[in-house]
Amino acid sequence: RKEVEQDPGPFNVPEGATVAFNCTYSNSASQSFFWYRQDCRKEPKLLMSVYSSGNEDGRFTAQLNRASQYISLLIRDSKLSDSATYLCVVAANFGNEKLTFGTGTRLTIIP
Amino acid sequence: EPEVTQTPSHQVTQMGQEVILRCVPISNHLYFYWYRQILGQKVEFLVSFYNNEISEKSEIFDDQFSVERPDGSNFTLKIRSTKLEDSAMYFCASKDLTSTDTQYFGPGTRLTVL
Numbered sequence: 001r002k003e004v005e006q007d008p009g010p011f012n013v014p015e016g017a018t019v020a021f022n023c024t025y026s027n028s029a030s031q032s033f034f035w036y037r038q039d040c041r042k043e044p045k046l047l048m049s050v051y052s053s054g055n056e057d058g059r060f061t062a063q064l065n066r067a068s069q070y071i072s073l074l075i076r077d078s079k080l081s082d083s084a085t086y087l088c089v090v091a092a093n094f095g096n097e098k099l100t101f102g103t104g105t106r107l108t109i110i111p
Numbered sequence: 112e113p114e115v116t117q118t119p120s121h122q123v124t125q126m127g128q129e130v131i132l133r134c135v136p137i138s139n140h141l142y143f144y145w146y147r148q149i150l151g152q153k154v155e156f157l158v159s160f161y162n163n164e165i166s167e168k169s170e171i172f173d174d175q176f177s178v179e180r181p182d183g184s185n186f187t188l189k190i191r192s193t194k195l196e197d198s199a200m201y202f203c204a205s206k207d208l209t210s211t212d213t214q215y216f217g218p219g220t221r222l223t224v225l
Contacts, residue, residue, distance in 0.1 A: 101153045
């Protein structure tokens with residue numbers, strides 16, 4: 001089983017739609033969870049951290065289910081600028097810890 | 112906003128040659144990392160560095176790889192004898208002491224081994 005597994009997509013959705021991504025992770029000892037976005041041939045950029053209680057940042061909502069080892073990202077009212085690859089990222093411990101990346105889900109917003 | 116910088120943006124080298132990739136982490140950060148991303152694949156951890164020593168390394172980070180912080184600002188990745196399969200995007204990242212695992216990535220160096 002992959003350490004972090006995501007549907008690679010692509011997801012092609014119309015502007016203004018709501019889109020949801022899911023991710024599962026295999027290491028039950030994982031402590032920190034993130035969504036990063038990566039534009040073509042660019043570096044990963046932190047979109048948001050994911051907390052057990054769920055968290056929201058504007059049009060973006062992230063959820064974590066530790067029992068199912070499942071992370072989700074919801075994007076509401078999608079915009080053309082949301083087109084990117086969304087990376088599910090997990091770290092085993094707090095502190096100086098490597099990040100384990102999923103392969104990413106490619107999203108294209110269609111005008 | 113402070114950012115991680117990397118040089119060069121693109122490095123082309125012949126197989127068997129040594130390359131040094133350079134990174135300037137964010138100035139008050141204390142944890143440093145190298146990751147790589149082969150074209151079309153996921154980002155993979157190579158090595159983490161703290162307090163002037165390697166704190167963790169992956170299976171990829173074999174004897175051909177080394178890291179160094181030669182002064183107060185630079186953080187380098189050296190590949191001693193490059194192989195074709197070393198062709199990838201190499202990202203440097205840094206993190207400060209207080210944030211919980213928020214790593215900030217540099218723009219990357221694209222390494223092409225011919």
